[in-house]
Amino acid sequence: QVQLVESGGGLVQAGGSLRVSCAASGRTFSTYAMAWFRQAPGKEREFVGGIRSSGSTSYADSVKGRFTIARDNAKNMVYLQMNSLKPEDTAVYYCAASRVGLLTTRLSDYGSWGQGTQVTVSS
Numbered sequence: 740q741v742q743l744v745e746s747g748g749g750l751v752q753a754g755g756s757l758r759v760s761c762a763a764s765g766r767t768f769s770t771y772a773m774a775w776f777r778q779a780p781g782k783e784r785e786f787v788g789g790i791r792s793s794g795s796t797s798y799a800d801s802v803k804g805r806f807t808i809a810r811d812n813a814k815n816m817v818y819l820q821m822n823s824l825k826p827e828d829t830a831v832y833y834c835a836a837s838r839v840g841l842l843t844t845r846l847s848d849y850g851s852w853g854q855g856t857q858v859t860v861s862s
Contacts, residue, residue, distance in 0.1 A: 740765075740766055740836070740838075740850055740851045741765040741767075741768055741771060741836045741851050742761050742763070742764040742765070742798070742814065742851065743761055743762070743764075743797075743834050743835070743836065743851055743852060743853035744761070744762045744853055744854065745759060745760065745761050745762075745832065745834055745853040745854065745856040746759065746761075746762070746834065746856060747759040747760045747761050747853060747856060748831075748832060748857045748858045748859070749859070750783070750860075751824055751859070751860055752824075752860070752861050752862065753824060753825055753826055753835065753860055753861065753862050754823060754824065754861075755795040755824050755834045755840045755850055755860075756783070756820070756821060756822045756823075756824065757821050757836045757858060758818055758820045758821070759775075759818070759821070759832055759858065760816060760817070760818050760819075761773070761775075761816065761817040761818070761819075761834035761853055762815060762816055762856030763815045763816070763817065764801065764815065765834065768812060768815045769792060769812040770792050771792065771836045771837060772789060772790070772791045772792060772836075772837040772840065772841055773789055773790050773808075773810060773817045773834060773835070773836055773837070773842075774786060774787075774788065774789030774790075774834070774835050774837065774842060774849065775787040775788055775808060775819045775833070775834055775835075776832070776833045776835060776846070776849075777828075777830035777831065777832045777833065777858075778830055778831050778836075778855075779827075779829060779830040779831075781797045782830075784846060785799070786799055786820070786827070786832070786844035786858075787799055787802055787806065787819070787832070788802060788806055788808050788810045788844040789808060789837075790809065790810050790817065790842070791841075791842050794810070796808050797842060799844075802821075802828075804815045805821065805822050805823045805824075806817075806819060806820065806821050807820040807822075808820075812851075817834055818832075819832065819839065820843075820859070824858075824860045825860060826860045826861070826862050827860075828858065829857060829858060829859050829860050830857075831855040831857050831858075832844055832846060832855060832856050832857075832858050833852055833854075833855045834852075835849035835851060835852050835853070836849060836851040837849055838850030838851070839846065
């Protein structure tokens with residue numbers, strides 16, 4: 740398993756940008772599919788997007804075209820670049836490492852989670 744620590748959350752105005760980062764431990768980080776999830780108050784945790792070990796990415800429809808995920812295997816880092824932010828993007832953002840070797844949208848397929856970082860978008 741990898742250990743994950745998110746950073747970079749904060750308060751931003753609608754239309755603004757923010758980048759959150761996820762630092763991972765472990766020598767096999769490059770082999771993991773990594774995902775970002777988010778959880779707004781009173782709502783279930785939902786898939787935002789992710790990046791496979793190959794570098795290919797997938798995104799939820801709600802963020803497609805606005806969010807970009809990248810990874811730097813040399814630094815054991817995953818990034819979530821968020822542009823054109825909306826108030827409905829307000830949530831705690833979590834990075835997660837897949838335990839099934841695939842990038843999926845199911846929470847149960849992820850065995851390692853970070854502690855989360857708060858992103859608040861004001862209108």
